[in-house]
Amino acid sequence: xxxxxxxxATTPFPLANVIVVHxxxxxxxxxxxxxxxxxxxxxxxxxxxxxxxxxxxxxRRSDYRRIKVSLRFVISPHASGALxxxxxxxQVSIEASRFGVECRGTxxxxxxxxxxxxxxxxxLYPAGSLAYKRD
Numbered sequence: 001x002x003x004x005x006x007x008x009a010t011t012p013f014p015l016a017n018v019i020v021v022h023x024x025x026x027x028x029x030x031x032x033x034x035x036x037x038x039x040x041x042x043x044x045x046x047x048x049x050x051x052x053x054x055x056x057x058x059x060r061r062s063d064y065r066r067i068k069v070s071l072r073f074v075i076s077p078h079a080s081g082a083l084x085x086x087x088x089x090x091q092v093s094i095e096a097s098r099f100g101v102e103c104r105g106t107x108x109x110x111x112x113x114x115x116x117x118x119x120x121x122x123x124l125y126p127a128g129s130l131a132y133k134r135d
Contacts, residue, residue: 008132016133020083020085020132027076030075031050037124043071044057057070072086072087086122
């Protein structure tokens with residue numbers, strides 16, 4: 001079942017919807033590194049707020065059929081460096097109609113590709129260790 005909301009675990013668990021990257025980088029360096037990583041991966045940035053440590057990507061088509069994913073990051077200082085918290089929203093597009101389905105990356109939900117994309121990007125962060133939690 002996993003730890004209570006807000007507490008981290010070292011391995012993913014069914015209700016996890018946040019990936020946390022722990023890094024020794026400062027919050028400013030983590031923000032710069034993450035911005036460069038997202039751009040290098042072909043993401044367009046929808047929201048850039050370095051003063052509050054927030055980054056949000058535009059929706060981007062995933063590898064899974066008609067699902068688009070937007071990633072949201074909050075970077076904050078921590079005693080030993082910075083924490084990068086990552087969440088995702090998945091949107092399903094169907095030719096006849098379009099509707100948004102909130103999927104914060106929970107691996108057991110039908111739109112598990114949001115979680116896969118979150119994990120892929122979090123794993124690319126240089127010199128970071130991953131933890132998992134739920135809101």
